[in-house]
Amino acid sequence: MKFKQAIAGLLLGLLGTLPATAQNYPARNIEVIVPTAAGGGTDLLTRSFVDHANKLLAKPMGVVNKPGGGGAVGLTDVARARPNGYKLAMGFVEITILPHLGIAPFKVDDFRPIARINAEPAAITVRADSSWQTLEDFVAAAKEKPNTIRVGSSGTGSIYHLAAVAFGKAAGAEFNNVPFEGANPAVTTLIGGHIEAVSVSPAEVSTYVEAGQLRLLGVMDKERSALFPEIPTMSELGYDVSVGTWRGLLAPKNTPDDVINTLREVSRKVAENPEFQAQMKRMNMTEAYLDAPEFAKAIAQDDQQFGDLISNINLVGN
Amino acid sequence: MQQLESLGAGIMTLGSHPMAILLAIVGVALGILVGATPGLSVAMGVAIALPFTFGMDPVSGILLICGIFFGGVYGGSITSILLRIPGTPASAAITIDGNEMARRGEGGIALSIAAISSYIGGTISVMVMVFLGPVIAGFALNFSAAETFALAVFGLSVIAGISAESPVKGIIAGILGLIVATVGLDPMAGMPRFTGGMSELYEVPLIPVMIGLFAMSEAFRAFENSKGSVKETAMQLGRLFPGMSLWRRLSTSILRSTGIGTIIGMVPGAGSDIAGFVAYNEARRFSKTPETFGKGEPAVIASCEASASACTGGALLTMLTLGIPGDAVTAIMLGALTLQGLQPGPLLFEHNSDLVFTLFAGMLLCYLAMVIMGLLCSRVVGRVVRVPRSILTPGIIALCTVGTYALNNSMFDVYLMLIAGGVGYFMQKWGFPASPVILALIMGPMAEANFRRALSMSGGSYDFLYTRPITVVLLLLALFTIVMPFLLSLKRKLTSAKAGSVATNT
The missing domain is CATH 3.40.190.10 (Periplasmic binding protein-like II)
Incomplete structure (x- = not known):
C-alpha cells in the first residue's frame, strides 16, 4: 500500500511542477473577444469558428462581444489582458490602422498572431x-x-x-x-x-x-476574386495596389509558445474542415487561412502600407 | 388579385410545415422576452438566434428570426408599462404614459392596448408588403444623405410636442441630449471628440443613458418616498380589456400611426424608435385632449405601438424587394437570407415567389401568435405591479444593472447608467422630461452625420436643402411642428386672458 501511495504522491508532485500553461492548456474556458456588435460579419465568422474549434479543445471557447470605437474597445481589452491564452481576439485589419490614426491605445506589436481565417479585397x-x-x-x-x-x-x-x-x-x-x-x-x-x-x-x-x-x-488584389473570377485585378490592369481586410485570431503579446502552438493547430484544423469552409462560403466570405509566421508577415506589410498612406493624407478635417 | 392567390397558396404551404409554425411561435415568445429585458436589444436577440438557423430549412429559419423581431418590438412595452423601464428605445416613447396608466390601476388595459395595437400595425404593414411591395419599394432609394438629414430634423422637431408639461423645459432637455450626442468619434472625420481619452466613449451610449434616465431615476425617487409612507398600497392591474368606446376613439390613431410606421420603416437607417416618437407627436397633434398626454393617455400606447410594429413590415419590404436593410435587425436578416442561399433583391420575387409568399403567411402567423401570447400573458406578468415597492425597487435596480452590463459586457456602461440615473432624478424633480434626451441621442448623430455627408456629396453647396422635394417637405414639416406648440400656447393664453377680462368685467 505504501508503494502505491508513494507513486501517487510522486505523480501528484510531478503534476505540481508542470508549468501552468503547458500540456494542460486549456484548463478553463477561453474567452474570444469580438470587437464588433453581435450579428455582423466578424461576429458570425467567430461563432462559426468557435463552434468547430470546441470539438477539438478540452475546454470550450466562448464568444464575448465588446463593440465600440471601430474595434478599439474590444481590441484594447485583449491587448491589455494577461498573456495566458484565456483571452483572445478575433482581430481584423484595423489593428494596423487604428494606431496610425492615433485613436487606439495599443500598438500592432501588442498582439501575437495565431492564424488568419478570412480575407476580402477592396x-x-x-x-x-x-x-x-x-x-x-x-x-x-x-x-x-x-x-x-x-x-x-x-x-x-x-x-x-x-x-x-x-x-x-x-x-x-x-x-x-x-x-x-x-x-x-x-x-x-x-x-x-x-x-x-x-x-x-x-x-x-x-x-x-x-x-x-x-x-x-x-x-484590389494580386489574385482574382473567387466570387467573381471574371473580374480583372488591379495589378493586371497596371495599378500597383493591393488593399483588403482580413480577420484572424490574435493573442496578447508574450503569450507562451506552447499555448500559441495549441491554438495554431486548432485553427488549422478548423480552417481545413470542409463543413466550416462551406459555412464561410454561404456567408459570402473568402477563405484565406494563413499560419502564424505568414500571418505576422502580412500584418507587418499592412502596418507599413497604412502607416505610409495615413501620414501622406490629411485625414483630420477631410 | 394574383397576390391573394399566392398568399392563399403560401398559407397552404405553411400548413404543411408544422416545424416552421412551431419555430415561428417559439421565435415570438423569445422575442417578447428579449424585448422586455432592458439592455437586450431586438438586434442582439436576432443575432444570437442566427447561428441556430444555419441548419434549418429557409422557411423555419427566417420565421424564427421574424418571430423574434416582431415579438421584440412589442415586448419592450411590457417593462415600460409595468416597471417604467424601457425595454427597447422604441418603447421609451410610451414609458411615461404607460406607467402612469399602470399606477392608476389600468395596467391591464395598457398591456392589451399595446398587444392589440402592435398586432394591427404589424399585420397591416405585412399586408402592405404583400400587395404593394414591389410597387412602392423604389421609394426607399430616393433617400440619400440630404433626405435622411431632413428626417432626423423632423424627428428632433417633435421634442417640443412630446414635452406636454413645458415645451421650453423639453427643448432644454433636448439640447442637453444633443450636447451629449456630440461625444464620441466624429462621424465624418473619424476623430474622437470630448472622450477624455476613453475609448468606451467612442460611441454615443444610448441604452445606458436611457435605462438610467427612465428606470434608475425612478428607483432613486422611490427611496425618497419610502421613508415617508411605511404602509404602501401596491398597484392594481385592473381589468384587462378596454371598452368599445375607447377602441373607437383609438382606431384612427392606430391607423394613422400604422401608415407613419410603415413609411419610416422603409427608410434606410430609420427604425422603430423614430417611428414611435413621431407617432406620439402626431397622435397629440390630432388629439382633442392634448393636455392628457404624458399623464397616462391610452392613445399614446396605441399610436406608438402600432407605429413601431408597422415599422417591421416597412423594413422587411425594402429588405426583401431591394436587398436594402431598413434597420439594424433587417441588416442581420439580410445575412440570414443569404446564408439560406436566397438573394434578397429584385430577383427574389421572380425566382422564389412560392417561398416569399410562404414567408408572408408565416409573418401574419407570427403577429397572430404575438397578440394571443401577449393577451394571455398580461394577467401573469401583470402580477408584478402587485409586488410591494420595497421589494420591487431593489429588483428594478438589479435588472437595470445586469441589463446594462450585458449590453457590451462593460462595467463602464453600468457607471454611465448610474450617473444618468442621478441626472434623471434631478431632472424629474425639477420637471424636465427624459424623452427629449433620448430622442436627441438617437437623432442628433443621424442629423449631423447626414448633413455633413450631404454637404460632402454636393461639393460644399447648400442647394440640397431646397432643391430636393422630399427634403423640402420634411424640413417644412419640422418647422411647422416646432412652431405649433408655441402658437397653441399663445392662443390659449390669449383666450384665457380674454376670458379673464370678461370675468373681471362682470
Whole structure:
C-alpha cells in the first residue's frame, strides 16, 4: 500500500511542477473577444469558428462581444489582458490602422498572431447603367474632373476609405471620398444613384452585381476574386495596389509558445474542415487561412502600407 | 388579385410545415422576452438566434428570426408599462404614459392596448408588403444623405410636442441630449471628440443613458418616498380589456400611426424608435385632449405601438424587394437570407415567389401568435405591479444593472447608467422630461452625420436643402411642428386672458 501511495504522491508532485500553461492548456474556458456588435460579419465568422474549434479543445471557447470605437474597445481589452491564452481576439485589419490614426491605445506589436481565417479585397464598383465599362474609363473620367467622382466607403480611416485613397494614388486620380456608417449604407446610396462608386469588397456588392444593378470594375488584389473570377485585378490592369481586410485570431503579446502552438493547430484544423469552409462560403466570405509566421508577415506589410498612406493624407478635417 | 392567390397558396404551404409554425411561435415568445429585458436589444436577440438557423430549412429559419423581431418590438412595452423601464428605445416613447396608466390601476388595459395595437400595425404593414411591395419599394432609394438629414430634423422637431408639461423645459432637455450626442468619434472625420481619452466613449451610449434616465431615476425617487409612507398600497392591474368606446376613439390613431410606421420603416437607417416618437407627436397633434398626454393617455400606447410594429413590415419590404436593410435587425436578416442561399433583391420575387409568399403567411402567423401570447400573458406578468415597492425597487435596480452590463459586457456602461440615473432624478424633480434626451441621442448623430455627408456629396453647396422635394417637405414639416406648440400656447393664453377680462368685467 505504501508503494502505491508513494507513486501517487510522486505523480501528484510531478503534476505540481508542470508549468501552468503547458500540456494542460486549456484548463478553463477561453474567452474570444469580438470587437464588433453581435450579428455582423466578424461576429458570425467567430461563432462559426468557435463552434468547430470546441470539438477539438478540452475546454470550450466562448464568444464575448465588446463593440465600440471601430474595434478599439474590444481590441484594447485583449491587448491589455494577461498573456495566458484565456483571452483572445478575433482581430481584423484595423489593428494596423487604428494606431496610425492615433485613436487606439495599443500598438500592432501588442498582439501575437495565431492564424488568419478570412480575407476580402477592396474593389471598385459602379452602377450598371453608368457609362464606365472598364476601370480605364473610370480613371479617365476621374482625371478629367478631379474631386467630382464620389466614392462611398465605410467611414473615414476605415479600410475601404484607405483603399479608395490608395487606388487614387496609384492611378494618379483624385476622388471625392464620402464616408458612411458601414459598407452597406454606402452600397444602398450607390444603388439609389446618389454617388458614383463604392470601394468596398466584392462580397458586399455580390447580390446587386448578380441582379444586374451594379458593375465591378476591378479588384484590389494580386489574385482574382473567387466570387467573381471574371473580374480583372488591379495589378493586371497596371495599378500597383493591393488593399483588403482580413480577420484572424490574435493573442496578447508574450503569450507562451506552447499555448500559441495549441491554438495554431486548432485553427488549422478548423480552417481545413470542409463543413466550416462551406459555412464561410454561404456567408459570402473568402477563405484565406494563413499560419502564424505568414500571418505576422502580412500584418507587418499592412502596418507599413497604412502607416505610409495615413501620414501622406490629411485625414483630420477631410 | 394574383397576390391573394399566392398568399392563399403560401398559407397552404405553411400548413404543411408544422416545424416552421412551431419555430415561428417559439421565435415570438423569445422575442417578447428579449424585448422586455432592458439592455437586450431586438438586434442582439436576432443575432444570437442566427447561428441556430444555419441548419434549418429557409422557411423555419427566417420565421424564427421574424418571430423574434416582431415579438421584440412589442415586448419592450411590457417593462415600460409595468416597471417604467424601457425595454427597447422604441418603447421609451410610451414609458411615461404607460406607467402612469399602470399606477392608476389600468395596467391591464395598457398591456392589451399595446398587444392589440402592435398586432394591427404589424399585420397591416405585412399586408402592405404583400400587395404593394414591389410597387412602392423604389421609394426607399430616393433617400440619400440630404433626405435622411431632413428626417432626423423632423424627428428632433417633435421634442417640443412630446414635452406636454413645458415645451421650453423639453427643448432644454433636448439640447442637453444633443450636447451629449456630440461625444464620441466624429462621424465624418473619424476623430474622437470630448472622450477624455476613453475609448468606451467612442460611441454615443444610448441604452445606458436611457435605462438610467427612465428606470434608475425612478428607483432613486422611490427611496425618497419610502421613508415617508411605511404602509404602501401596491398597484392594481385592473381589468384587462378596454371598452368599445375607447377602441373607437383609438382606431384612427392606430391607423394613422400604422401608415407613419410603415413609411419610416422603409427608410434606410430609420427604425422603430423614430417611428414611435413621431407617432406620439402626431397622435397629440390630432388629439382633442392634448393636455392628457404624458399623464397616462391610452392613445399614446396605441399610436406608438402600432407605429413601431408597422415599422417591421416597412423594413422587411425594402429588405426583401431591394436587398436594402431598413434597420439594424433587417441588416442581420439580410445575412440570414443569404446564408439560406436566397438573394434578397429584385430577383427574389421572380425566382422564389412560392417561398416569399410562404414567408408572408408565416409573418401574419407570427403577429397572430404575438397578440394571443401577449393577451394571455398580461394577467401573469401583470402580477408584478402587485409586488410591494420595497421589494420591487431593489429588483428594478438589479435588472437595470445586469441589463446594462450585458449590453457590451462593460462595467463602464453600468457607471454611465448610474450617473444618468442621478441626472434623471434631478431632472424629474425639477420637471424636465427624459424623452427629449433620448430622442436627441438617437437623432442628433443621424442629423449631423447626414448633413455633413450631404454637404460632402454636393461639393460644399447648400442647394440640397431646397432643391430636393422630399427634403423640402420634411424640413417644412419640422418647422411647422416646432412652431405649433408655441402658437397653441399663445392662443390659449390669449383666450384665457380674454376670458379673464370678461370675468373681471362682470
